[in-house]
Amino acid sequence: MKKFKWLVAGTALTVVLAACGGEDTDTAGDSNGDENEGNGETIEWSLGHLAAEDHIWHETSEKFAELVNEKTDGQIEISIYPNNQLGGETDTLNSIQAGNVDMVITGETMQNWAPKSALLAAPFAFRDSEHMINVVEGEIGKEIEDEIYEEVGVTPLFYMERAPRNLTSNDPVSSPEDLDGLRIRVPNVPLFMDAWESAGANPQVMDFDEVFTGLQQGVIGGQENPVDLIHSGALYEVQDYVNMTEHVYSWIYVVVGNDQFESLSEELQEAVWEASEEAKAYGDELFVEEIENYHNVLEDEGMTFNDNVDQDAFREAMEPAIEESLTEEQFELYQRILDVE
Template identity: 50%
Template sequence: MMKLYRRQFTALAAATMLTLPALGASAQEVTLKLGHLANEENSWHKASLKFAEDVASLTDGRVEVQVFPNESLGKEIDLINGMQLGTADMTITGESLQNWAPMAALLAVPYAYSSLEQMDEVASGEIGDQIEAEIIEKAQIRPIAYFARGPRNLTSNTEIMTPDDLDGLKLRVPNVPLFVKTWEALGAAPTPMAFSEVFTSLQNGTIDAQENPLALIESANFNEVQQFVNRTEHVRSWIYLTISEMSWNKLSEEDQQAVLEAAQNAQDYERELFLADEERLEQVLKDKGMTFVDSDAEAFATAAQDAVLANVSEDIKPVVEELFAAQE
């Protein structure tokens, strides 16, 4: 099991004494609203419900967590802003936090993590500590657990084995400059586009290909307009379960400990769901007629690294160089 957040327990007393309420804090009743963008079938939502259940149990009902899926409390950035203002309590968020804490960009750098295991080592190690500390300091939001995301793969109507096969491929990418520059360097013709427009654009030939995790490939029915899933696995990333520092500081030390324990339980539970879901999704897409191609991930990674280093911010460039070196 990952011990990621248990290491925070012993440091809590010193960090929280200044903000603890007066005597009787353990009897205080607090309601925390947790809003996120995923739907009810998503492993993040199921893990959030597990978190809420454990928080209630571990605090003897002193802390209640209410979970709101489907952006029903607001979009990700709106919730982050609300958490900083004290009008929202919790959300699930990731590299969007780089708007405040530059190191959060490390959550989704192309080819920075060659495997789920290596990503775990970074997220739960010294670099992860630095990312979390900067988010707490600069965004006033506290990561208390993390969830893995499925690697992004390239779908197309031709097999893509090596970067040479990308020549001129009209590829939809999210509007992330690092992604655009990296695909350009690999030889494709990347086209930033809203996700809602992708299916129609594939259908009418405006674009040839797109890239996303299996969960989105399946839920968007891209199998109807794309034949191949090319295992480029070009971005592995994680995302944090977070709490506003304002909301965190309303909790007694005892309840903070309980919240961290519940968060660790949720992290472990989500990982089980995630691994099972990745296996299920591949079979579902195959059953719907898609062919999986074992692309030369090493060739893609090698070709992409220079472009990544040329386009990441100076704040994180040394860390990205270190992550690339660790794979050699």
């Protein structure tokens, strides 16, 4: 990830330590970044995410924390909290803004503050992985990151590619006609709600940590996620089919609060950026190795991959809702994404 040109080293603010597990927040005291480096004072950050401990996000986060600790000579320690231990993405972002948490892995949920973030996971915006990478690492990706910094109050340190989102169900779904009002879980993303409703489903907003129980109890009959999260959430125990809709290619960011990051000295900021670059490379390798493995594991657990999906039919069914749901600015960005080679 390229450094944000607008990030500058300055006089350090009070370093906010994480309030984890409901404990009161402690502070590191008032001192500037150079003094922090000189007196060896430890800066503690908390990083939350929704996946399980065997997920590539968690493994990459652990590598990132290790690299940060190493490159800052132990001055920055990052504690990682998987399985939404710090709350869902929205709650954790609110906690970062309040100074009670420091970092989170997040994506399109940030559109609640930064509208362009909706394009991180817009249905059928990206043709394939290569197209998506060209967008995120190009001018459009920079625009989205700038808005995240300004409106969400967090700094994207690096991104991780996600496997395509696919619909899971207990009966095969090959076309929109097969949905027939199927209650499916979607994240708290209005665009997802509108797109799936347009395709004929009955979408329900639900936190990821509630999906397994929702499926088990019949509150919902399906959900849509990449294969890694299908595995991480043990959804193979309550779902029979992975329908290869591949309706969303997307990415997700590891972000830190602006105040927390900008309270660091220039040297510590540089160390965090270096760790971010190396952690991204590590995560990229994991992604390539493990996504195919997840496919095989889900089959071993009894899930059937339905390759007989009419993706064009789903695209056509969702397109009117996508255009209607996006603002004029968002839809213009959507069109620009489609034009990227």
